Amino acid sequence: MDIARHLAMIDRLCAKEFPAENARWGSCTAGGPGYWTTELETSRGLCAAAAWVRERTAEDFHAYREAIAQRLNARWGERPPWGQLTVRVRMGRGEAIPEPWATLSLYADELDVWQVDDTGHWVAVGVADRDRRDEIRLLVTVTEVEPP
Numbered sequence: 064m065d066i067a068r069h070l071a072m073i074d075r076l077c078a079k080e081f082p083a084e085n086a087r088w089g090s091c092t093a094g095g096p097g098y099w100t101t102e103l104e105t106s107r108g109l110c111a112a113a114a115w116v117r118e119r120t121a122e123d124f125h126a127y128r129e130a131i132a133q134r135l136n137a138r139w140g141e142r143p144p145w146g147q148l149t150v151r152v153r154m155g156r157g158e159a160i161p162e163p164w165a166t167l168s169l170y171a172d173e174l175d176v177w178q179v180d181d182t183g184h185w186v187a188v189g190v191a192d193r194d195r196r197d198e199i200r201l202l203v204t205v206t207e208v209e210p211p
Contacts, residue, residue, distance in 0.1 A: 066130055069103045069203070073135070076101065076205040077184055098163040098206035103131075106199040117199070121192045124199050128190050132175040135186065139177040145187075146173055150211060160211050163204050169193070170202065176210060185210060 076099045085095040091102035104127070106120050136142070150168035154160050160168065167174060171189030178185055184205055191200040 066127075066134065069131060069201075070134060072101065072103060073186060073188075073203055073205070076203065077179055077182060077186065079205075081207065095162055097208045098204055100163055100167075100202060100204040102200045103203055104201040117195065121190065121199055124190045124192065124201050128175065128188055128201060131188055135175070135177055135188070139179060139186075142175070142177060144173045145176050145210070147171060153211070161208050163187075163206055164208065164211050167202070167204060170200075183207065 079099060081097050081099065082094040083096060085093075087093045091105065093100050104124065106124070132144075147168040150160055150164060154165060154168070167187060167189060170191035170193060172193060174187045174189040176185060176187045184207055187202075187204045187206070187210075189202050191197075191202050
């Protein structure tokens with residue numbers, strides 16, 4: 064995993080125009096009105112791996128997320144991680160949660176979130192590890208949609 068490469072990807076997403084419609088580019092980037100989401104890293108072969116292997120890999124991905132968060136905290140100010148349980152509860156009660164936040168809450172239990180001063184965009188970094196039948200993914204989302 065390469066922190067410098069991932070920070071450069073975050074910078075590119077912050078500078079990029081948002082797509083007008085929902086779309087996917089390649090296997091790891093999706094976008095829609097007002098947001099981009101991309102996979103910075105993806106595990107390989109964990110769908111059928113032993114539970115302890117998956118747990119260890121998830122720990123590594125979370126540590127990596129924290130390392131990226133430290134660098135972004137230095138840029139945009141330190142903020143505590145944002146738990147996603149309340150967003151999922153609100154959706155379960157029928158509240159409309161805007162994209163990309165609704166989808167992110169289903170993938171990750173916790174996000175590191177910043178507002179970029181010069182653009183007003185929001186950047187969220189999280190580990191998608193909730194679905195044990197899926198690979199673990201380190202995700203970044205850049206959006207103009209304020210968190211709910």
